[in-house]
Amino acid sequence: MATKLKNLSDHSAKNISNIGKKKFAVIVSEWNEEVTESLFSGAYQTLIDQGAQKENIIKHYVPGSFELSMAAQWLAAKKEIDAVICLGCVIQGETKHFDFICDAVAHGITNVSLKYNKPVIFGVLTPNTQQQALDRAGGKHGNKGDEAAITAIKMLGLAEQL
Numbered sequence: 001m002a003t004k005l006k007n008l009s010d011h012s013a014k015n016i017s018n019i020g021k022k023k024f025a026v027i028v029s030e031w032n033e034e035v036t037e038s039l040f041s042g043a044y045q046t047l048i049d050q051g052a053q054k055e056n057i058i059k060h061y062v063p064g065s066f067e068l069s070m071a072a073q074w075l076a077a078k079k080e081i082d083a084v085i086c087l088g089c090v091i092q093g094e095t096k097h098f099d100f101i102c103d104a105v106a107h108g109i110t111n112v113s114l115k116y117n118k119p120v121i122f123g124v125l126t127p128n129t130q131q132q133a134l135d136r137a138g139g140k141h142g143n144k145g146d147e148a149a150i151t152a153i154k155m156l157g158l159a160e161q162l
């Protein structure tokens with residue numbers, strides 16, 4: 001379903017297990033910081049609203065979305081980290097650079113989650129325009145950061161059931 005047909009901030013709290021003791025690493029790309037900081041604000045507040053403890057939400061920055069995979073690997077390797085949330089915004093430019101970054105970070109993040117057997121969430125916007133990004137970072141389509149936080153919590157709940 002396209003984002004325009006749903007709100008990224010809609011979720012059902014009843015499906016989420018207690019996360020008071022879970023530790024989250026949230027990695028934020030510095031590129032398009034107006035967008036990525038809004039994504040972080042959404043993710044952070046959603047984690048808190050769902051019962052995570054402030055001291056268990058650890059924020060780190062990387063230069064760009066391409067570096068999210070490397071930082072995710074360093075953090076996922078830490079036993080005390082239960083889930084990693086990667087937040088970025090890659091905006092289409094004039095060249096194919098966009099395609100290479102998006103492909104690399106999507107595959108990179110997936111590989112880290114499978115390597116360390118823990119949730120590593122793809123909270124990366126890949127819009128065509130700045131406005132599309134803003135619409136998905138606290139705008140008319142909600143906040144991808146909210147969605148990324150809920151996804152991390154739901155995956156931790158699923159892991160506990162299996």
Ligand SMILES: Nc1c(NC[C@H](O)[C@H](O)[C@H](O)CO)[nH]c(=O)[nH]c1=O
Pocket residue numbers: 029031032063064065066067088089090091092101
């Ligand atoms: N153009 C965007 C970038 N580019 C930078 C890359 O992510 C990377 O840091 C660089 O290629 C060096 O390895 N990054 C974004 O996150 N968003 C963009 O729109």
Ligand SMILES: CC(=O)[C@@H](O)COP(=O)(O)O
Pocket residue numbers: 090091092093094095096097098101
């Ligand atoms: C996604 C990018 O790296 C992009 O912003 C770079 O822009 P351009 O393709 O015009 O060099």
